[in-house]
Amino acid sequence: MLCILSALKAESDPLINYFKLDKDPSFSFPVFLNNGIALVAIGVGKKKISDRINSFFLKFKKENIYFLNIGIAGGHSEHSKIGSCYLINKIQDDLTKKSFYPDIIIKHCFKEKDIITVETPISNESNRYYSLVDMEASEIFNTCKNLVLIHHIAFLKIVSDYTNFENQEFDSFYIKNLINPLLNKISTYVFDINLFLSEEKSILTDADTLWLKNISDLLSLTASQNQIIRYKLIGYRLKNPNKLLPQDTIMTPKSKQHQKKLFEKLNDQISI
Amino acid sequence: MIKFQSKFSHIYVEKQIENLPFSKLIISKFNHSKIIKIDHYKDIFNRVRQDFQVQKEAMNLILARKTEPLLYPASDMVQDYKNPNSFYNTPILNCLYNCEYCFLQGMYPSGNLVVFTNELDFYNSIDQKLSMLEDPNKPMIVSISYNTDLLAMENLFPMVSRWIEFARTRKNLIIEIRTKSSFFHSIKDMKPSKSIILSWTLSPEEICKEYEIGAPPLLKRLNAVSNALDKGWRVRLCFDPILLINNWETIYNQFIDDVFSQIKTDKLRDVTIGVFRMNKDYFNRIRKRESKSALYYKNYVIEEGTVTLEKNERQEALNKIERKIGHYLPEDKILMWS
Numbered sequence: 001m002l003c004i005l006s007a008l009k010a011e012s013d014p015l016i017n018y019f020k021l022d023k024d025p026s027f028s029f030p031v032f033l034n035n036g037i038a039l040v041a042i043g044v045g046k047k048k049i050s051d052r053i054n055s056f057f058l059k060f061k062k063e064n065i066y067f068l069n070i071g072i073a074g075g076h077s078e079h080s081k082i083g084s085c086y087l088i089n090k091i092q093d094d095l096t097k098k099s100f101y102p103d104i105i106i107k108h109c110f111k112e113k114d115i116i117t118v119e120t121p122i123s124n125e126s127n128r129y130y131s132l133v134d135m136e137a138s139e140i141f142n143t144c145k146n147l148v149l150i151h152h153i154a155f156l157k158i159v160s161d162y163t164n165f166e167n168q169e170f171d172s173f174y175i176k177n178l179i180n181p182l183l184n185k186i187s188t189y190v191f192d193i194n195l196f197l198s199e200e201k202s203i204l205t206d207a208d209t210l211w212l213k214n215i216s217d218l219l220s221l222t223a224s225q226n227q228i229i230r231y232k233l234i235g236y237r238l239k240n241p242n243k244l245l246p247q248d249t250i251m252t253p254k255s256k257q258h259q260k261k262l263f264e265k266l267n268d269q270i271s272i
Numbered sequence: 273m274i275k276f277q278s279k280f281s282h283i284y285v286e287k288q289i290e291n292l293p294f295s296k297l298i299i300s301k302f303n304h305s306k307i308i309k310i311d312h313y314k315d316i317f318n319r320v321r322q323d324f325q326v327q328k329e330a331m332n333l334i335l336a337r338k339t340e341p342l343l344y345p346a347s348d349m350v351q352d353y354k355n356p357n358s359f360y361n362t363p364i365l366n367c368l369y370n371c372e373y374c375f376l377q378g379m380y381p382s383g384n385l386v387v388f389t390n391e392l393d394f395y396n397s398i399d400q401k402l403s404m405l406e407d408p409n410k411p412m413i414v415s416i417s418y419n420t421d422l423l424a425m426e427n428l429f430p431m432v433s434r435w436i437e438f439a440r441t442r443k444n445l446i447i448e449i450r451t452k453s454s455f456f457h458s459i460k461d462m463k464p465s466k467s468i469i470l471s472w473t474l475s476p477e478e479i480c481k482e483y484e485i486g487a488p489p490l491l492k493r494l495n496a497v498s499n500a501l502d503k504g505w506r507v508r509l510c511f512d513p514i515l516l517i518n519n520w521e522t523i524y525n526q527f528i529d530d531v532f533s534q535i536k537t538d539k540l541r542d543v544t545i546g547v548f549r550m551n552k553d554y555f556n557r558i559r560k561r562e563s564k565s566a567l568y569y570k571n572y573v574i575e576e577g578t579v580t581l582e583k584n585e586r587q588e589a590l591n592k593i594e595r596k597i598g599h600y601l602p603e604d605k606i607l608m609w610s
Contacts, residue, residue: 199274
């Protein structure tokens with residue numbers, strides 16, 4: 001599942017419309033879903049990010065989740081162009097000075113840049129920040145890296161201003177107009193991410209997992225016996241992608257000794 | 273089909289070494305890569321929740337400074353470990369190839385390549401050790417390509433040629449360069465040195481195709497071995513690991529016949545043989561990550577922290593292989609890990 005994270009309603013709206021997402025009323029904060037794509041509103045700044053992402057993850061943790069932050073960022077007039085969309089390759093937290101590096105594995109059509117996450121909005125363009133500037137990226141990475149593999153975290157940032165608000169017209173209409181022209185490009189990237197996720201399937205099928213559970217329950221396998229059988233099963237499935245699993249050992253053992261025998265037989269049956 | 277980034281699309285460069293001549297040379301070879309400056313290579317290489325195999329598909333490069341230790345005692349996984357003066361070092365972490373049986377995927381958290389560009393520090397560490405060897409009557413042996421394949425990357429990171437020149441100027445030092453590469457031509461114009469052993473890992477073509485992903489086919493490796501021998505280099509052959517696949521006896525018998533029909537055996541330094549074996553922790557880590565290689569789900573035993581084949585099975589296999597090689601080489605030229 002691809003989970004888009006966005007801070008502002010004006011950033012979310014074009015994406016919700018484009019991907020035809022529906023609100024999920026089971027959350028106490030805005031979450032939208034449709035067909036393997038979700039959008040979670042994380043609010044502006046770091047404050048709500050951890051709670052919201054963790055709540056979302058708790059509900060969907062069985063899914064293979066990929067987090068994609070899409071949002072606006074400040075740029076430097078000499079190094080970026082308003083309306084340009086960048087994929088982020090380095091994030092520095094301005095407060096802690098900690099750096100994070102997203103793994104860029106999938107080919108993409110965006111330019112890349114680094115970003116600095118600040119605590120409060122920057123209102124005058126300063127030469128302190130040649131990178132892009134936002135208020136969420138470092139906290140998003142810091143939260144998501146504990147939940148998913150790090151190549152499942154990506155950031156797309158659209159330059160909205162040169163961190164000089166006095167000269168900027170900065171309302172929701174303005175932001176939507178920045179995002180709308182990029183939707184096709186973003187959608188191609190989303191397609192590629194989904195394709196990547198679809199190839200990341202576990203070696204064991206759902207039927208294999210169910211078989212494993214049945215065996216485990218009936219034979220009352222210990223944790224270590226479970227692990228042994230699981231690894232054997234993976235090997236079996238790699239060698240025999242379409243072969244049915246043995247069914248004759250799926251029975252309730254009559255005694256401890258019988259359990260041991262069944263376990264050994266099973267072990268032999270699926271050894272490679 | 274998934275579109276992965278091309279290899280080395282990103283180069284992470286430690287700020288402290290960006291101006292070293294070797295760093296500059298390497299960077300100059302990657303005009304299209306994005307350069308990202310970092311404080312320490314471990315900020316990238318040691319991150320948690322990396323996927324080694326996914327990173328191998330879009331491998332990136334990290335340029336860094338290696339700090340102490342720069343020299344390690346030889347592992348008991350190698351056949352030379354009984355010489356107390358045997359060591360290995362790690363000028364590069366990880367490899368271009370992606371052999372299914374390779375311990376690197378369990379040893380390192382990342383599939384990215386780290387190149388240490390402070391080459392002088394590596395040389396100095398060897399000079400220091402040379403002056404205080406445990407057994408000064410024996411040569412110091414340093415395997416410099418133990419955790420990588422330097423020759424395979426010589427066109428990108430010209431280290432082998434530099435190590436050869438270094439070894440040439442030192443007494444009592446032997447540098448072993450392990451490889452599966454066919455890139456011998458990258459050093460073919462150099463004068464052979466008695467201080468260098470070029471060790472080629474050879475496997476039957478069935479194994480090359482199935483298990484040694486990205487490495488050259490047997491024939492290309494054999495050509496490289498022949499060229500090296502013809503030029504007068506000291507060459508070791510490593511039939512290691514021997515994998516007991518279906519019909520392994522026939523496959524390996526044919527393979528050994530093929531190899532020795534093409535190699536001038538009188539010029540060979542020696543041959544090493546060994547079966548699949550791996551440090552238990554590395555093995556478990558690979559299996560935990562659900563490797564897609566069936567190798568990790570077969571039946572093994574654990575002996576002194578090493579996952580390997582059951583003793584009788586491996587002894588029988590190794591004895592058969594040794595006997596077969598014995599048709600071509602004297603026994604004292606066959607080194608065995610058993």
